[in-house]
Amino acid sequence: MKDYTAITTKYLRQHRKRTILTICGIVVAITMFTAVALIYYSILNGTIERIKKDSGDFEVGFVNLSKSKAELLKLNAEIEYGCVVNKLEVLQIMDEILADKERSLAIKAYDQDAFTKVFKPQLVQGRLPQNSKELIVDIRFWHILKGKTQSQTITGKAEQDGVEIERVYNIVGAYTTREIISGMTYPAITYLDDYADQGNQYSYFATLKDKKHKIDIAEQVARDTGTEIIFNKELLYMYRQGPDKDRNDALEVMIITIISIIILATIVVIYNAFNTSIIERIKHFGILRAIGATKGQIRNLVLREALIMSLIAVPIGVLGGHIGLYVTFKIIKGFSEWFKLGIYPQVIGIGTLLGIGTVLLAVLIPAISASRIAPIEAIRGNSMIKREKVKKRRGILAKLLFSFEGQVAYRNMRRNGKRFWLTTFSLVISLVIFIFFNNFIDMTLKSLGMVYENAEIEGCFQAEGRGRTETLGIDFINELQVLKGVSKVYAFNAYVGPLLIDKDKLNTAYYNDFLDKLKSKTVPYKDMYICEMGQLMGYDENAFNYTRQKNNLSMTYSDLENNNVILINKSESYNTEGKTILGNLTKYKIGDEIKIPIISKAYLETGEVKHIQEAIDKQDYLTFKIAGIIEKEDLLDESPKAFGIIVSNENFGKIIGAAGYNSVGLKYDSKEDSETLYEKLSNLGSENGAKFFDIYKYMKQNKDIMLQAMTLSYGFIVLITLIAIINIIHTITINLLVKKREFAVFKAIGMTKEQFQKLVLLEGTLYGIFASIIGSAVSYLLVNMLLKKSNPVAAYGIEYPTWPYVAGTLGIIGITFIAALLPLRKLNDMNIIDGLRIEE
Amino acid sequence: MEILRVENLTKKYGKKDNEVTALNNVSLSINKGEFAAIVGPSGSGKSTLLHLLGGVDHPSSGKVYIDNIDMYALKEKELSILRRRKVGFVFQSYNLIPVLTAEENMLMPILLDHAKEDKNYIRELLKLLGLEDRKNHLPSELSGGQQQRVSIGRALANKPSIILADEPTGNLDSKNSREIIELLKYSVKKYNQTLILITHDLNIAKMADRVISIIDGQIGENGVMDL
Known part of the structure; x- marks a missing residue:
């Protein structure tokens, strides 16, 4: 030994398990820093490349x-x-x-x-x-x-x-x-x-x-x-040189937020690890102080310990972050379009510096408190327990729920206020991050409002000048039906225009939330509302059968032909703040009658609402019975802006005054057909005066985006949870192990093995129960205060998921239980006399 | 020649109603090379006095001079360095660092001082303490007597002026106790050091040049007994 600091390496080696556990925590943190930085740089470079490709x-x-x-x-x-x-x-x-x-x-x-x-x-x-x-x-x-x-x-x-x-x-x-x-x-x-x-x-x-x-x-x-x-604004924004300063900083603000959360989670883990290790070594530091070590020397010892562990963790973490991301991107295809993975020196720098910085920040307080240990305390052999100010706590509830052992476990847990709150705080942080981020992802996915995500139709022809005069005839449909590679053909008419709502059937609460612009399109007239954003669909039998099956409707196509309709009642619209709102615009029920105005040629040409008012005056409308209510149009997986009505194609013709279909959708036999048939279908469309849309391509693109977003977000949650688990296990284990002597006393005075196990397990699990109560409340407040405010989907009609609360609570209680189970074995095997002899 | 001087030293613990005076207005002086034993019943203030002499606790009032340096007028860091260089502690419960070997424990004060070890001296110490073949053992691999020898070795390693020993034989059997005291006596004589030792054992006290008796935080009626 050449230097007093060599004591550090000796300590690390002798306490291999603890060292490895702490290094694991640091590695996970550095892996995450690296991964986040790598995602940032690869998105940035990938996007720059894509912009250059697309717009020059x-x-x-x-x-x-x-x-x-x-x-x-x-x-x-x-x-x-x-x-x-x-x-x-x-x-x-x-x-x-x-x-x-x-x-x-x-x-x-x-x-x-x-x-x-x-x-x-x-x-x-x-x-x-x-x-x-x-x-x-x-x-x-x-x-x-x-x-x-x-x-x-x-x-x-x-x-x-x-x-x-x-x-x-x-x-x-x-x-x-x-x-x-x-x-x-x-x-x-x-x-x-x-x-x-x-x-x-x-x-x-x-x-x-x-x-x-x-x-x-x-x-x-x-x-x-x-x-x-x-x-080229998009490109300039990538260089943070765009005209809007806020947008220049947007991506960085997001990255900084994520990194701050990781830093916070990691600091708690490392702080806990070091703090407990220092509590255990108070006596050693005291002796060193007694034989002449200065405060600075003690501080150096702790900081050195942290630095050594960081240096071991840095290469593993940086490599882990790269490999992890490469493997993820390899498994999930489609990423390569958005990310340009590579070796970026900045990423290695960020991973290393943030890793070491976080660790040093986390050990600063433990290092200072270690240096402040008075030599006299070590010499006197004073224990931590003796110095604790023990507050009298009753723990009646714990006694009622878990009997005597519960009460003792509760009092034990609350004995050291600082340690109790620190442990609870780290558990609460983990739970809050879990609940908050799951809500955040849920919100993001909902707000993306993925079109065509679950559309039945994979390709669609639309007649030019939809819904009016030009339509696709039966010959065209027949030609498609026999085309190799096409498995199903759905013919339908889609028309967005005026529909009627009886005044007493308008859901005023939802209507009042409507954006003014949209409200002006749903105006009262006599005893009705004319809703110009109504979606009228005329289905052929294939289209109807698909919808019937999907929604378990108990009606037939002939019912549809005989003046029955299906109401699409869930609307997706915007409120006055410009946020998406979801809800029902009408209060119609199955069995109600609904009127549909005859759309006159004059209205089709001019779009003036007076022509509809005239139709109402002349009672020029058809009355239908609502035989089914569904939430969205399933062929295209679209929600109407206001509400929609599905009628038979024959009835559609009666309302609009046009024969044939303005849209024909198809489903491919296989994915490959989408590529091989594209050219043929485009030509076919062009010959018949229709545009062909390859919905499958959009659908795939959207699904890929969704998958990517989910992989990244859940990957982040998994890693944060992993840090949390390491932290919880570590903290609970240490909390229990430092009380070996007391547990020996319990055993000595005649506690049975079962009672003892119950006591130890409860002491761990009570932390989980306590933290889940506080954590759930804090998360609820955060979700309501932060997320709902920034949520592009308005609160109206949106349900925030409760499963993260349930999963988080069960998870944290489960983990604390396991965390108590680990030291239990050691404590069970402990010899009472040895335990009693332990110097505290 | 005086090496240690204590003037009106008082140490109180607790506040108001709970206040306990552990040491009350103690003054004494110890000369270089002297072997003084501090005796007294449990709770009389012996350990408090020793800790204050060694600079590991702070007095409520009064002064302690080592080599005419007012210890408690020093800054924290200066006090640490003074302790490292001038004082050697031997504790009843050995207080060794469990992750260091016997030799490394002994070397710790030198290493803290960033000083170069005097290899011959350390070898000589190890031989004197009978630890030559035990120097690479961890404390957990040593007997109580051997651990206390390591602790003495650590106290002597930096060649301090004063050795403060708090019941160094409290945990040892009589054979080991005698050996340890002999060793301490021998080494202080050899290296011209001063030894102040707390003991309950009158036989050990008799081996000292003088005995300081403490009762209720004050030097006893007999004062400093010269034996």
């Missing part, structure tokens, strides 16, 4: 430029790199074979850097254009083209300086884009070689050299050059 690798766009200004910007000293784009023209396609619909191409011209550095279109067919006569088109247009012609040349009309000219392009490839297509105009790109002065239609998209103040610099450049600018 630029920070600022200078728009409506003349050729000379674009040239000037290329040379600007503030700009690192950029590209020129020309909004060329909208080409109305003239080719006979493609001109069955009003198709057009919105053509942009890219310079070389736009192709290779900034926008990098994702080519899926052919090659990039090399001159201004060549074109790459959106893959959706490419499929239409391929379905109709083998030719690569396309002719169209474009307007130039007010004059219509004819243009011919050679299509050399196709690319995918997330650009939303408006109407039948598809995006296309050509090469910008004809760099002529064509008025102010050039744009220059640039990345700035300076890493900070990007907006200020860009605005300065715009002022200097007299140009207009647009920002």
